[in-house]
Amino acid sequence: MAEGLADASESRAERKERTRRAILDAALALAADSNLAAISLRQVAKQVGVVPTAFYRHFGSLELLGLALVDESFRSLRLMLLDVWRHAPEYRDFIDGSLPIVAQHVRENRSHYAFIARERTAGPPRVREAIHHEIALITRELATDVARTGAAEQYSSEDIALLADLIVSFVVTMAERLVEHPDSEAQTLAEARTQLRMLLVGALNWQSREA
Amino acid sequence: MAEGLADASESRAERKERTRRAILDAALALAADSNLAAISLRQVAKQVGVVPTAFYRHFGSLELLGLALVDESFRSLRLMLLDVWRHAPEYRDFIDGSLPIVAQHVRENRSHYAFIARERTAGPPRVREAIHHEIALITRELATDVARTGAAEQYSSEDIALLADLIVSFVVTMAERLVEHPDSEAQTLAEARTQLRMLLVGALNWQSREA
DNA sequence: GTATTGAGTGAACAGACGTTCACTGAAAGG
DNA sequence: CCTTTCAGTGAACGTCTGTTCACTCAATAC
Numbered sequence: 001m002a003e004g005l006a007d008a009s010e011s012r013a014e015r016k017e018r019t020r021r022a023i024l025d026a027a028l029a030l031a032a033d034s035n036l037a038a039i040s041l042r043q044v045a046k047q048v049g050v051v052p053t054a055f056y057r058h059f060g061s062l063e064l065l066g067l068a069l070v071d072e073s074f075r076s077l078r079l080m081l082l083d084v085w086r087h088a089p090e091y092r093d094f095i096d097g098s099l100p101i102v103a104q105h106v107r108e109n110r111s112h113y114a115f116i117a118r119e120r121t122a123g124p125p126r127v128r129e130a131i132h133h134e135i136a137l138i139t140r141e142l143a144t145d146v147a148r149t150g151a152a153e154q155y156s157s158e159d160i161a162l163l164a165d166l167i168v169s170f171v172v173t174m175a176e177r178l179v180e181h182p183d184s185e186a187q188t189l190a191e192a193r194t195q196l197r198m199l200l201v202g203a204l205n206w207q208s209r210e211a
Numbered sequence: 212m213a214e215g216l217a218d219a220s221e222s223r224a225e226r227k228e229r230t231r232r233a234i235l236d237a238a239l240a241l242a243a244d245s246n247l248a249a250i251s252l253r254q255v256a257k258q259v260g261v262v263p264t265a266f267y268r269h270f271g272s273l274e275l276l277g278l279a280l281v282d283e284s285f286r287s288l289r290l291m292l293l294d295v296w297r298h299a300p301e302y303r304d305f306i307d308g309s310l311p312i313v314a315q316h317v318r319e320n321r322s323h324y325a326f327i328a329r330e331r332t333a334g335p336p337r338v339r340e341a342i343h344h345e346i347a348l349i350t351r352e353l354a355t356d357v358a359r360t361g362a363a364e365q366y367s368s369e370d371i372a373l374l375a376d377l378i379v380s381f382v383v384t385m386a387e388r389l390v391e392h393p394d395s396e397a398q399t400l401a402e403a404r405t406q407l408r409m410l411l412v413g414a415l416n417w418q419s420r421e422a
Numbered sequence: 423g424t425a426t427t428g429a430g431t432g433a434a435c436a437g438a439c440g441t442t443c444a445c446t447g448a449a450a451g452g
Numbered sequence: 453c454c455t456t457t458c459a460g461t462g463a464a465c466g467t468c469t470g471t472t473c474a475c476t477c478a479a480t481a482c
Contacts, residue, residue: 040439199413
């Protein structure tokens with residue numbers, strides 16, 4: 001089972017995982033110049049430095065590879081959000097506390113966010129669905145979190161959901177901009193800060209009854 | 212010059228324009244199943260019922276065809292917006308007056324909106340730029356319109372621009388949803404109505420000084 | 423009535439595509 | 453130590469790709 005004593009080479013599983021990672025990274029890089037549906041299995045294989053057939057040892061198709069990338073992207077994203085929400089009560093200002101963390105995560109995972117931004121609207125149907133599902137889950141979590149902290153007691157639960165959706169949609173748009181214009185991060189962030197404030201001032205003055 | 216008397220066949224220019232339209236429509240239809248970067252010149256030609264080479268008589272590349280589609284989409288969109296803004300003062304409620312018109316236009320031009328939604332993030336760079344440019348123009352027009360009607364006198368001009376951007380971004384998101392779930396138009400619209408109201412309640416209570 | 427223009431043709435090209443198959447050879451299992 | 457497993461190989465297939473070129477032949481121009 002074990003490889004006995006000191007062995008400089010990797011185990012079988014380690015090598016496989018290394019190739020799998022290389023394939024994921026290559027696909028991410030190649031898709032960045034167009035999109036997932038426009039790249040070919042052979043391009044990916046060539047970039048990895050492996051024969052086209054080897055691809056099938058790891059993924060049944062480019063679409064399944066795409067689903068793996070969605071999974072990977074959102075696993076990291078959710079960890080970041082968990083961190084944001086756990087520390088939220090400590091913030092003197094929720095917006096100023098949270099936005100920079102999101103911006104930092106986008107900066108450090110630009111290619112993943114770029115992938116999500118593109119494939120969310122242009123990817124293969126199953127990939128699109130997977131992304132929308134993940135975003136819907138996050139929206140639901142934000143809604144329960146808003147309800148739990150009692151920040152909007154005058155809201156009906158339906159309206160809390162709509163508010164959460166409004167916020168998530170806005171942050172998605174902001175993330176798209178951070179991806180597209182990495183050099184303008186400071187300005188994008190400053191503008192988003194003001195806009196989110198405008199939006200939340202609306203939240204504070206909103207009453208569900210005035211539908 | 213003229214074609215003399217009664218002639219059942221089309222003029223040369225008419226035939227050319229008819230083929231051009233067929234190419235635009237074919238590309239729009241084929242890209243709907245993936246995206247512009249993933250379709251081929253030969254697929255388009257086959258769909259039109261013309262030999263691949265004939266494509267070049269109308270467009271130098273698929274990318275230029277994409278730019279033509281952007282142009283076409285936004286020309287129609289701008290006419291609709293002109294109509295919305297001209298009749299805005301008559302509305303008892305601006306939101307209830309405008310949103311249904313936008314929704315109707317999306318319904319009647321679904322393939323164009325789907326194209327814009329996809330290529331906005333996943334299209335060839337020049338196509339993406341063209342779309343963002345058009346959206347920026349519309350945002351600027353909305354800002355001057357908001358400023359002109361004096362609906363937000365307490366706003367700095369920078370904040371009017373940010374508010375306009377917030378509204379346009381939201382409507383873009385709403386349009387994406389109308390495209391993706393045509394069957395839920397009524398619900399999407401009802402939710403968007405509430406969300407836009409939340410947002411604008413924020414606008415009314417916002418003051419530029421509290422940055 | 424003759425000359426020009428130009429949208430559409432059809433063959434040809436070199437290369438890339440996805441997928442199949444039988445294979446190798448080192449790591450892991452017993 | 454011998455056997456099994458399986459990530460990666462390499463050739464082969466039929467099909468599709470963008471682009472070139474010389475061409476036809478009806479509508480237009482003069």
